[in-house]
Amino acid sequence: MTLFYILLVFMVIAAIIAVETKDLLSAVICVGAIGFGGSLMFLFLRAPDIAMTQIVVEVLGLIILIRATISRDLTFITGDREFVGTVASVVILFLIFMAGMRIFDALPEFGVPVFARVPETASQAYIARGLEDTGATNIVTSIYLDYRAYDTLGEATVLFTAVIGATVILRSQSRKRLEDPEL
């Protein structure tokens, strides 16, 4: 448990630095540190699938962000905050904090999810019958490609739409120029 608190403090400090620092590159690196801490946390919670996906996506996103930050000239943020905006964000954060304290009492104990208490729930059935139902020894794969394949289909559709949007918006030549090379 001490390890989790150390990681949590590390991630919180990295998040504060990422918000507060003026240098954009340092902020990006701090965001990477948060993701690395999250990946380590997943690994210690015995979820290697999520840890692997987290670290890989984090590294890729960090590379893209650093590349986008370095190639621009504007790497230092200048300017002060507005007074009204600061007050509003502090009030909203305080409200969220109070609501979170109320919710904290209703949360189950750390490491003991609600679904593990009742034996007839879907997650317990997946764990008990996953191998004989699907034949896959990795139970995560047997869930997301067999029991809940609709979810994966939706995720694939989301990715497909994202790619279409990225390639349409960020194409290097405008439509007029593609159709009419003389312009």
Next chain:
Amino acid sequence: MSGMTVIVKTVSSWVKVLIFLFGIYIILFGHLTPGGGFAGGVILASSYVLLMLAFGRRFVEENLPSSIASKLDCLGAFLFALLAILGLVLGGTFFANFLYQRYLPGEPFELVSGGTIPLANIAIGLKVGASLFLVIFALASFRYDGPTSEQKPAAQGTGQKE
């Protein structure tokens, strides 16, 4: 844009093969060990990102043109949908694991096991790898295109003030 130094180019030309192989391993053994289509696909895309950073954008564009990458993307999505519809036709329900239930049960802990799950992993890996490559390629090749010389410094000036 022509890439980094000779040291980076040499090292990355050795390492890229290992990264690509590791991605294929993660995809193919996704139903036995941690990993799967998504993580493996991201690793496949990251090997091309390494090439793009080390050798420059043109080199990657010649190796894997974006037209072929978009075809691979569509192929992955099509294979995944095809598996779902084959489950409807042969197994009775959408996304039914018809291979495991009827034709090819396989032994647990073997590579050929789990029915349609390894095939779906391959489709997802192809799709995720190609589409992330396309996104990064679009981000890398994005340039300001239009009336450049007059308007761009003015736009940057207002951006700094805000």
